Amino acid sequence: MADADTFAEFYRATYRGLVAQLVAYTGDLGEAQDVAQEVYVRAWSRWRRISAYDDPRAWLGRVGHNLVISRWRRARTALAGWTRHGPPPPAVPGPDPATLDLVTALRRLPEPQRRALVLHHLGGFSVAEIARMEGASENTVKARLSRGRQALAPMLTAADPQEVRQP
Incomplete structure (x- = not known):
């Protein structure tokens, strides 16, 4: 003390x-x-x-x-x-509602289909490139893309985002 x-x-x-x-x-x-x-x-x-x-x-x-x-x-x-x-860049605006709907719908797809769709449509990779990256055949990647698009289409055409259906 x-x-x-x-x-x-x-x-x-x-x-x-x-x-x-x-x-x-x-x-x-x-x-x-x-x-x-x-x-x-x-x-x-x-x-x-x-x-x-x-x-x-x-x-x-x-x-x-x-x-x-x-x-x-x-x-x-x-x-x-x-x-x-210089000063920090201005705040980046958040994603638009359509992007949020797409991400929500993609989360509901099986992982292989989601990866194939994202790599092909958003990443710009060819089917052959995706097949090499995934260690799968080109036909498998084509099937994943086709099934993924079929499952994704009804989820994105729902009028209300709350009505998004499971595939």
Whole structure:
């Protein structure tokens, strides 16, 4: 308990001076208070060692200065990235309802049929390419495509997406 008491006393005696020092470095009271909080968290975790120093206050000032420099470097790096790459791209709009209906219907198909349809119609692969990728014959891929289209057609022609039927 003695450590907590001595640290609390040290904190009360040094806080204002540390924040004033950090405001001079940063030019911003809020940032200075944030850095001071980090300094005291670090000091508390090392308090037994720091309290034995000739001038523990000097340790606070040094660590505070290093944290301010570190924050400045991170901000500079972020600014350089922003300048080099520009702002982040605008949010991408979500898929349209027809795409959502297609994905929902595709999920209801057996995996081999779904893969064949996606690879052929969305991926642009030929039947021969799909056969090589799947390790199946071309006739098997053709059958999967045909059966998949037959199962998919009634699901996509439903008037209400809630009425999507199982194949």
